[in-house]
Amino acid sequence: MDLGLSDARALVTAASKGLGRACAAALAAEGARVFIVSRNETTLAETAAEIGAVGHRALDLARPEAAAQAVEAAVAALGGLDILVCNAGGPPPGTFDSTPLEAWDLGYQLTLMSAVRLAKAALPHLKRSGRGRIVNITSISVRQPIGNLVLSNAFRSAVTAMAKTLSAEVVRDGVTVNNLAPGTILTERVRQLYGDDLERATAEVPAGRLGDPSELGATCAFLCSRQAAFITGQTIGIDGGQLKGVH
Ligand code: NAD
16 A cells, blocks of 8 residues: 655654654655654664664753754754654653652653644644644553553643644644554563563563564554544554453
């Protein structure tokens, strides 16, 4: 299927590794012109070369000014913007009891406000595009909170509600807004979280294996395609059956 992405202009954030990288690589493989952002310049430059990104910029998305800088740099490099894939590093783990109040401020900036600020900065360009796409990477936790991840649980739910609200406001401008909710997909973060105990992670997945980042990347590319123009305000689970609820 031709996804109609050749020459689409895409900004993918937190894209030097893992899920963000997989989205950027999938879009580039479909012919999109991709600009990537992440914290570490060296890893980011390597990834940009490996996936054939048009450009890159090292930025820390927990900083309030980073979102507008990311969009500005992408638009300058690409001549406009059709696609925003909005990803950031996960907030620090912890229970409600063990999480200090200051960590809530970091979670708010990194997880919720980076998504809000990126969408705000990108929307004028996405509306101009006429085929705008926003894809937020969230988590299975928006439907089934995960123990010891109170910040992720709280702020990703807020991103989901924000995205749903926004989706109805911009669909007549040709812009769709959707979320990808990964279960356990084998990235560096998951290796760090589970250490040598990947079997424990796998045991929770009816598919009997962990996800591959490329599976999330392919779903992202489809949501960004012309064929997906009528899909908006949705949260799509990519979890091998891990979510236990009906919805
Ligand atoms: P990862 O650690 O493999 O990659 C994270 C990427 O984010 C890297 O490119 C890193 O440079 C970048 N990054 C981190 N903090 C940043 C910051 N402040 N500013 C800019 N860039 C930053 O992680 P991943 O597994 O790809 O996860 C991506 C997101 O998806 C995270 O928020 C994670 O919590 C969430 N998530 C992942 C899974 C999974 O199974 N992998 C499941 C649910 C949710």
